[in-house]
Amino acid sequence: MEVNEMSVKQQEFLKGRQKHRTIVSVFRVLILLLFFILWEISSATGLIDSFIFSSPSKIVRCFWNMVCDRSIFLHVGVTVYETIVSFLLVIFIALLCAVLLWFSPKLSEIMEPYLVVLNSLPKSALAPLLIVWLGATQTTIIVSGMSVAIFGSILSLYTSFHTVDQEKIKLIYTLHGTKFHALTKVVIPHSIPAIISNMKVNIGLCLVGVIIGEFLAARNGLGYLIIYSSQVFKLDWLLMAIVLLCILAMFLYACINLLEKLYLGKRHS
Amino acid sequence: METILEFQNVSYAYHTLDGETPALSHISFSVKKGEFIAIVGPSGCGKSTLLSLIAGLLQPEEGQILIHGKSVELRNANIGYMLQKDHLFEWRSIYRNIILGLEIQHKLNNHTKEKANELLATYGLQNFAKAKPSELSGGMRQRAALIRTLVLDPDLLLLDEPFSALDYQTRLTVGDDIGQIIRKEKKTAILVTHDLSEAVSLGDRVIVLSARPASIQQTIPLHFDMQEDTPLLRRNTPEFKTYFNLVWRELNGSE
Numbered sequence: 001m002e003v004n005e006m007s008v009k010q011q012e013f014l015k016g017r018q019k020h021r022t023i024v025s026v027f028r029v030l031i032l033l034l035f036f037i038l039w040e041i042s043s044a045t046g047l048i049d050s051f052i053f054s055s056p057s058k059i060v061r062c063f064w065n066m067v068c069d070r071s072i073f074l075h076v077g078v079t080v081y082e083t084i085v086s087f088l089l090v091i092f093i094a095l096l097c098a099v100l101l102w103f104s105p106k107l108s109e110i111m112e113p114y115l116v117v118l119n120s121l122p123k124s125a126l127a128p129l130l131i132v133w134l135g136a137t138q139t140t141i142i143v144s145g146m147s148v149a150i151f152g153s154i155l156s157l158y159t160s161f162h163t164v165d166q167e168k169i170k171l172i173y174t175l176h177g178t179k180f181h182a183l184t185k186v187v188i189p190h191s192i193p194a195i196i197s198n199m200k201v202n203i204g205l206c207l208v209g210v211i212i213g214e215f216l217a218a219r220n221g222l223g224y225l226i227i228y229s230s231q232v233f234k235l236d237w238l239l240m241a242i243v244l245l246c247i248l249a250m251f252l253y254a255c256i257n258l259l260e261k262l263y264l265g266k267r268h269s
Numbered sequence: 270m271e272t273i274l275e276f277q278n279v280s281y282a283y284h285t286l287d288g289e290t291p292a293l294s295h296i297s298f299s300v301k302k303g304e305f306i307a308i309v310g311p312s313g314c315g316k317s318t319l320l321s322l323i324a325g326l327l328q329p330e331e332g333q334i335l336i337h338g339k340s341v342e343l344r345n346a347n348i349g350y351m352l353q354k355d356h357l358f359e360w361r362s363i364y365r366n367i368i369l370g371l372e373i374q375h376k377l378n379n380h381t382k383e384k385a386n387e388l389l390a391t392y393g394l395q396n397f398a399k400a401k402p403s404e405l406s407g408g409m410r411q412r413a414a415l416i417r418t419l420v421l422d423p424d425l426l427l428l429d430e431p432f433s434a435l436d437y438q439t440r441l442t443v444g445d446d447i448g449q450i451i452r453k454e455k456k457t458a459i460l461v462t463h464d465l466s467e468a469v470s471l472g473d474r475v476i477v478l479s480a481r482p483a484s485i486q487q488t489i490p491l492h493f494d495m496q497e498d499t500p501l502l503r504r505n506t507p508e509f510k511t512y513f514n515l516v517w518r519e520l521n522g523s524e
Contacts, residue, residue, distance in 0.1 A: 167352055174324055174350035175370040175421070185369065189360045 054239045062236040076244060078221040079210060086145030087206040090153055091199060098157035119151035124212050136217040144213030149205035153198055160194035161187050196260045203252045270301040273425055273457050279332035281318055291482035292318045298476060298485060300457060307460045307468035309516060310478030316461040320427045324350050349423030351431045355414035357402035363413050364398040370421045388416045407435050408443040415447055419454060426451060426458040448500040469512045470500040477519040487519045
């Protein structure tokens, strides 16, 4: 609709929405700025101990130093690499398992209690075991990343496969299709939104698992940086690593969001 | 006329842990080529079960179902089935929804694609070939669902209350529409419905089922003395009322 065709009420409504959006974004930025400013001031004036609490300026300086000696790229790169590998493996294996379970109701009934137990098990308990089994290698870290996400992922994909309207599956059979057709023509396309939202959860969980793994079995990576700096009391490093983790988590999530937008755009065109 | 479908003393029961629920009991009837049979019965009497048996989705526990004189084998009997809802897939365009059956049966070739386009054009959907199902009205969606079935060129068309998801007014026009399409394509059809006026306006013959377990209560042949026999025009004739009352009495007598 053209602007001049809009009624006064409609224009008022749109203006109201615009104002609402502006307020939300301004306050979001404001909170962040306020937090950093307060932190900086209180550490500069000695209100908090800058040795323990560090300060935004020290963190930035520390970051810049590590950029200059290039070590930061190694740590971030290693963590990103491990997270993405474990994420991709989780998606692939979880989809495969969910499909198998969907194909065989017997198998899914047999496996259900095991999946439930493995899903509720705190995965950090597995990490020391993985080190013994697989050694202090990158494989351990990747497996540790996978272990956090995989069981929940299988369960939620399997559940979403089961929310498909049974009548739609009946339609496939009335068109003389097989169970395989039901999978490829109905179940998978129907579950794509669920698969994407599952990916959004998994990317974060994989990062959690990778950091746990790095705590115990790494020579580099952000998790290693955190553990190492806490042991040598370099709190600037530690807090910088945490800030980087925040940014990294946001970035990875944004990537999946972009993927979703691309997919939805394609579906609606 | 050639007999397409024959039910010989067919019985079927559902089994659950709580026990056995007989759905159909000793049903026998036959359908000739080009006939339009309407089956009515009290709700939950096993009407849909009957269609699932014909389509081969379920196997009879007793008796036989013959199609072209041969026992029903799901994979080779050419039967079209129209469900209560259109079940068009939102992730496919109308055209790609219509060729779903062809795709599944590996019959997608230039000849069948042309046929799909012809059917779309004949029934006024050619401009919507690329549209999403949600952009179509309820009646148009039902047409698209019918074309999805017709493009497979079925010998026998099963209609499981295909208009029940529509509002009353749309239901009358779509019923008229679909009825005329089926006549025009000279298809043999079996319609299951709980709407008596729908059964009388569409069928050549009405089969009245009893309450569960369903058996055949009565078969009522319909004759309308009309120049132009369409479902909507039938509703205005004096015979319509007579047949309606006849079916009504049969149904209520069975309860």
